[in-house]
Amino acid sequence: MGRSPCCEKAHTNKGAWTKEEDDRLIAYIRAHGEGCWRSLPKAAGLLRCGKSCRLRWINYLRPDLKRGNFTEEEDELIIKLHSLLGNKWSLIAGRLPGRTDNEIKNYWNTHIRRKLLSRGIDPSTHRPLNDTNSAQINNNNNNQEATTISFASSVKQELDSNNQKEGKRSSGSGVVVEVTEERCPDLNLELTISPPHQEAEDNQALLMKHNGERRSLCFACSLGLQNSKDCSCGIVGSVINGGTSSSSGSGYDFLGLKSAVLDYRSLEMK
DNA sequence: AACGGTTCCAACCGCCCGCTA
């Protein structure tokens, strides 16, 4: 079908934003909130395309943005999430508070790609550059990974089932769960279910129930990497894997799969 | 200081998807 242009190109500014334009955009959004980007430029007195305003706000002006260098932990998380999700930058950004999809995309292309190449890893497949035995390598996974893979398969079946019921496509913006089975077995699949703050609250409640006291989660656990080597608190994984919520058999209700329809779109935080 | 090559990232572009009439 034909499409009208998103804005009147002839009368819009392009290129770098001026301080005055930034101020106008910030003032307008503070007063009226986000949304209706097409009409925003006119209402705010900006000679900009609505899309351009949205990008400027989301990628640069938003007050909750975290500026500055990426930490080593963020690096590793991005690599793990990329191995799971591929170039779904918005989904990856959803797991990194204060980071934007554009920022992560740029960082990936400029730093992490090179970092992985220097490690001898193909950035697109996350496998060794000269790897010809990945299947064999996968067969050597430990028991924990096997459990996770089994669980991932369960999730995938559930998703497929739901998608079939609803007549939905299994690709497109949806997360491809089977990738997890092969590439990133230690990444908590809960990341596909709920927003981070909710997850953190749930984990905290779980800890309090288990220990009878309030304890803080380490950075890795707060990001859903309970099985990661980066986990410094070392308690959530033990609770989840050995306690109230087994990841095998019928015990994966901690993800809400028994009681709720899984919704890929809940990944999208923005 | 001047120059050329490289890196980095803000911004743009075109396409896709969901919603609505």
Add this chain to the structure above:
DNA sequence: ATAGCGGGCGGTTGGAACCGT
């Protein structure tokens, strides 16, 4: 069922900043 619209996404680009000679 279909067309149109608005919003969002991933890929790409242009130019500023940086670096080495």
